[in-house]
Amino acid sequence: xxxxxxxxxxxxxxxxxxxxxxxxxxxxxxxxxxxxxxxxxxxxxxxxxxxxxxxxxxxxxxxxxxxxxxxxxxxxxxxxxxxxxxxxxxxxxxxxxxxxxxxxxxxxxxxxxxxxxxxxxxxxxxxxxxxxxxxxxxxxxxxxxxxxxxxxxxxxxxxxxxxxxxxxxxxxxxxxxxxxxxxxxxxxxxxxxxxxxxxxxxxxxxxxxxxxxxxxxxxxxxxxxxxxxxxxxxxxxxxxxxxxxxxxxxxxxxxxxxxxxxxxxxxxxxxxxxxxxxxxxxxxxxxxxxxxxxxxxxxxxxxxxxxxxxxxxxxxxxxxxxxxxxxxxxxxxxxxxxxxxxxxxxxxxxxxxxxxxxxxxxxxxxxxxxxxxxxxxxxxxxxxxxxxxxxxxxxxxxxxxxxxxxxxxxxxxxxxxxxxxxxxxxxxxxxxxxxxxxxxxxxxxxxxxxxxxxxxxxxxxxxxxxxxxxxxxxxxx
Numbered sequence: 001x002x003x004x005x006x007x008x009x010x011x012x013x014x015x016x017x018x019x020x021x022x023x024x025x026x027x028x029x030x031x032x033x034x035x036x037x038x039x040x041x042x043x044x045x046x047x048x049x050x051x052x053x054x055x056x057x058x059x060x061x062x063x064x065x066x067x068x069x070x071x072x073x074x075x076x077x078x079x080x081x082x083x084x085x086x087x088x089x090x091x092x093x094x095x096x097x098x099x100x101x102x103x104x105x106x107x108x109x110x111x112x113x114x115x116x117x118x119x120x121x122x123x124x125x126x127x128x129x130x131x132x133x134x135x136x137x138x139x140x141x142x143x144x145x146x147x148x149x150x151x152x153x154x155x156x157x158x159x160x161x162x163x164x165x166x167x168x169x170x171x172x173x174x175x176x177x178x179x180x181x182x183x184x185x186x187x188x189x190x191x192x193x194x195x196x197x198x199x200x201x202x203x204x205x206x207x208x209x210x211x212x213x214x215x216x217x218x219x220x221x222x223x224x225x226x227x228x229x230x231x232x233x234x235x236x237x238x239x240x241x242x243x244x245x246x247x248x249x250x251x252x253x254x255x256x257x258x259x260x261x262x263x264x265x266x267x268x269x270x271x272x273x274x275x276x277x278x279x280x281x282x283x284x285x286x287x288x289x290x291x292x293x294x295x296x297x298x299x300x301x302x303x304x305x306x307x308x309x310x311x312x313x314x315x316x317x318x319x320x321x322x323x324x325x326x327x328x329x330x331x332x333x334x335x336x337x338x339x340x341x342x343x344x345x346x347x348x349x350x351x352x353x354x355x356x357x358x359x360x361x362x363x364x365x366x367x368x369x370x371x372x373x374x375x376x377x378x379x380x381x382x383x384x385x386x387x388x389x390x391x392x393x394x395x396x397x398x399x400x401x402x403x404x405x406x407x408x409x410x411x412x413x414x415x416x417x418x419x420x421x422x423x424x425x426x427x428x429x430x431x432x433x434x435x436x437x438x439x440x441x442x443x444x445x446x447x448x449x450x451x452x453x454x455x456x457x458x459x460x461x462x463x464x465x466x467x468x469x470x471x472x473x474x475x476x477x
Contacts, residue, residue, distance in 0.1 A: 019418065019433070019434055019436070019437045022048075022418065022421055022422060022425065022431065022434065023048070023431075025422070025425060025426075026044050026046055026048075026425060026431040029044050029425070029426075029429065030043075030044045039429065040427070040428075041428060041429035041464070042429075043429060044425075044429045044430075044431060045429060045430050045431065045457065045460060045461055045464070046431040047430070047431065047432055047449045047450045047451075047453060047461055048431050048432050048433040048448065048450070049450060050225070050294075050295065050393050050394065050450050050452070051294075051299070051301045051450070051452075052295075052299030052301070052363075052393070052452040052453075053299050053300070053301065053302070054301075055450055055452050055453035055454075055457070056453050056454045056457050057299055057363060057366070057452055057453065057454065058359075059299070059300070060297070060298065060356065060359050060360070061352070061355050061356070061359060062085065062341065062345070062346055062352045062355070062356045063298070063300065063338055063341050065081055065082070065085045065352075066085055066088050066089050066092070066337065066341060067303075067334055067337055067338065069081065069085060069086065069089035070089050070092055070093055070101050070334075070337055071101060071334075073089075073093060073099070075089075076089060076090055082350075082351035082352045083351055084346060084350045084351050084352050085351075085352060088340075088341070091112070092110075092112070092113075092337055092340065095110045095111070095112045095113070096110070096333065101333040101334060101337070102333075103333075104330050105330045105331075105333060105336065106330065107136070107322060107325050107326045107330065108132070108135065108136050108137060108322075108325075109135075109136070109137030109307075109330065109331060109336050110137075110333075110336050110340075111132070112340070113137065113336050113337070113339060113340040113343075114132045114135050114137060115132050116339075116340050116343040116344045117130075117132075117135055117137070117307050117309075117339065117340075117343045118130045118131065118132045118135055119343065119344070120342075120343035120344065121135075121271070121309060124257075124269065124272075125269055125271055125272035125275070126272060128271060128272055128275045128276075130271075130309060133318070134309055134310045134311065134313070134318070135307055135308070135309050135310075136307065136308050136310075136321075136325050137305070137306070137307050137331050137335075137336055137339060138305075138306050138307060138308060138331050139304040139305065139306070139331040139332055139335060140292050140293075140294055140301075140304045140305060140306045140335070141253065141255050141290045141291070141292040141294070141306045142172055142176075143304075143306070143328075143331070144288075144290045144292075144306055144307070144308040145172070145173055145176055145251075145253070145290065146176050146180075147308070147324070147325060147328060148251060148288050148308060149163075149176055149177055149180055149182065150180060150324065151320075151321065151324060152216055152217070152249065153177070153180045153181060153182040154181070154182075154214070155180070155181020155182065159214050160181065160182065160183055160212075160213045160214060161181075161182040161183070161213065161214055161215075161216050161217075162182065162183050162184075162185040162209045162213035162214060162215040162216065163177055163182055163183075163184060163185060163215070163216070163217045163218070163219055163251070164185045164186075164187050164202060164205055164206065164209075164215060164217070164218040164219060164248070165177070165184045165185060165186055165187070165219045166186075166187060166188075166189050166197070166219065166220065166221060166224075167186045167187065167188045167189065167438075167439035167440065167441070168189070168226055168227060168396065168435065168438035168439045168440055168446070169219070169221060169225070169438060169439055170221060170225050170226075170253065170438070171437050171438055171439075173219060173253075174439075183212075183213050185205050185206070185208075185209040185213070185215055186205060186439065187201050187202050187204070187205040188201055188441055189201075189224070189227060189229070191227075191387060191398065191441070191444070194229055194387050194388055194390075195224055195227035195228070195229035195387055196229070196235070197220070197229075197231060197235055197239065199238045199239065199241075199242050202218070202239070202242055203242070206246060215246075215248065216248065216249060217248055217249040217250070217251050218239070218242075218243050218248045218249070218250055218251065219251045219253065220239060220250070220251070220252055220253065220270070221253040221256075222236075222252065222253070222254060222256075222257075222267075222270070223256040223257070223259060223260060223267065223390065223391030223392040224256075224391070224392055225253075225255075225256065225392055225393070225394060226392075226394040226396040226433070226438050226446075226448045227387070227392070227394075227396050228387070228388070228389035228390055228391055228392045228394055228395065228396065229387070229390055229391070230260055230262065230265040230266075230267060230390040230391040231268075232265075233268050233273055236268060236270055236273045237273055237277060239270075240270070240273065240274055240277060240281055240285055241281070243285055244280070244281055244284060244285050249286045249287075249288070250270060250285060250286065250287040250288070251287075251288050251290075252269070252270040252271075252287060252288070252289045252290065253290050254267075254269060254270070254289055254290060254291055255290060255291055255292040255294070255295045255296075255306070256295050256296065256391055256392040256393065257269065257291065257296070258295075258296035258297060258298075259295065259296050259297075259367065259391050259392055259393060260390065260391040261367060261368050261371045261389060261390060261391060262388065262390040262391070265390045265391065267391065269289065270287060270289060271287060271289055271309070271311055274287060274311065283312065284312060285311075285312060286310075286311065286312045286313060287310070287311040287312060288308055288309070288310050288311070289308065289309045289311070290306065290307070290308050291306055291307055292305070292306035293305040293306060293335060293338045293339050293342050294306070295393060297360050297363040297364060298338065298342055299363075299452065300335075300338050303332065303334050303335040303338050304331070304332045304335045305331060305332065305334075305335025305336055305338050305339040306331075306335075306339070307339065366454065366455055367393075367451060367452065369455055369458075370451040370452075370453070370455060370458045371389045371395075371451060373455075373458060373459070373462060374386070374389065374395045374449070374451060374458070374462065375388065375389065377462045377465075377466060378395070378397050381466060381469050381470070382470075382473055383399065383400045383401070383469070383473050384397050384398070384399060384400065384469065385397065385398050385400065386398070389451070393450055393451055393452045394448050394449060394450055394451065395448070395449045395451055396435065396438075396446050396447075396448050396449075397446060397447060397449075398435075398444055398445065398446050399416070399417060399420055399435075399445045399446060399447065401416050401420065401445055402476055404476065405419065405420070405476065415434060415436040415445075416445045417434040417435045417436055417445040417446060417447055418434045418436060420434075420445070420447065420472070421433070421434045421447060423468070423472065424447075424464075424465070424468050427468055427471075428464040428465075428467065428468045429464070430461060430464040430465060430468070432447045432448060432449055432465075433447060433448035433449075434446075434447060434448075435447055435448065449461065449465075
């Protein structure tokens with residue numbers, strides 16, 4: 001019980017109880033509507049989550065056909081399924097003990113799938129080699145983050161581990177770090193310059209942190225969540241040089257790597273840039289890179305699958321990492337199967353390729369269209385500004401709220417963006433995330449919207465938001 005007493009306050013210091021209350025209220029309103037309570041809207045639209053299928057995007061046919069066949073091998077004899085579906089399922093089942101997805105796998109994951117992931121990384125990085133020995137398949141990026149943090153976080157005094165963490169950022173990371181006894185060392189992304197990551201800000205944060213903790217790692221999210229920025233190669237090089245100079249472990253969250261919407265931008269992995277920089281960086285900077293099936297055009301959040309690749313770890317440390325990961329249960333087999341498809345999708349000439357490629361194109365077109373509409377609509381609303389959404393799955397517009405709203409929120413014991421989000425939910429049935437959950441500069445206020453939703457739903461989201469915001473600002477004037 002003492003452990004629970006120690007951990008719980010740290011968790012709740014990170015996760016705003018106000019944001020939890022928002023989610024509960026959205027669920028209550030849905031129940032009220034189902035019970036016939038009259039409201040000026042017919043349903044709740046929830047775009048506070050980064051869950052594409054929850055948002056209405058459809059699963060990929062090939063993924064579901066392969067998974068279904070692995071779950072029910074009798075489908076291997078069905079003429080209703082394409083030949084390449086049956087071949088993939090048969091191959092994967094042959095890698096499962098007992099020919100069943102209900103069996104355990106090894107610590108790293110099914111060897112064939114680990115090899116597929118290794119080949120995927122090598123191809124992605126233009127031939128930079130990836131070794132299966134450095135890859136662990138996990139139950140998603142959240143689990144990867146927790147396992148990596150457990151490797152080096154200490155929680156005592158000046159030896160307490162500090163991790164340089166972007167603001168705004170992914171709230172789960174802050175919760176996990178706090179729960180393990182580490183401390184967040186915040187560095188602010190520059191909103192005015194498209195959420196640019198500046199090395200001088202990293203230096204400032206590091207200098208301040210060394211007075212009260214032991215900074216050991218630098219966490220980066222590229223493309224950004226919730227900011228939607230995409231780092232340039234030059235920016236990544238600068239960060240790598242900084243990490244080398246300060247002897248920091250690099251933790252690269254790259255789960256949105258397949259979601260770049262701006263044609264002028266390109267995702268480049270930290271590992272690729274690291275090796276192209278050459279020695280001493282390529283053989284000395286330690287790196288863990290994360291990816292997941294939950295984001296991008298796969299969107300399979302419920303299957304729980306992802307991987308972490310370690311780079312430049314000492315062989316002795318790699319052995320310790322293997323032992324540490326062995327203490328955890330193996331990742332979900334259905335997640336591993338989906339990860340194999342992400343790493344090795346249907347190719348031109350395969351029976352499933354036409355459908356698969358068309359579905360991917362449709363999802364990417366939908367996201368690009370939603371980005372365009374969000375930027376256009378929010379750009380015309382007074383009291384809102386939104387930096388360009390170049391990648392990822394979210395818009396993170398800033399609310400320029402007048403002092404009277406800030407004061408009203410203070411009197412109500414709420415954050416201003418939580419107050420705004422609460423009123424938006426009550427009056428329109430639109431549920432968004434409050435910026436305070438992700439961190440933001442003092443005196444600024446934001447909301448987060450997931451853009452991974454069908455275009456007609458996005459139009460409804462923007463209509464409700466616009467109507468509310470104009471009415472809200474009119475009432476204030």
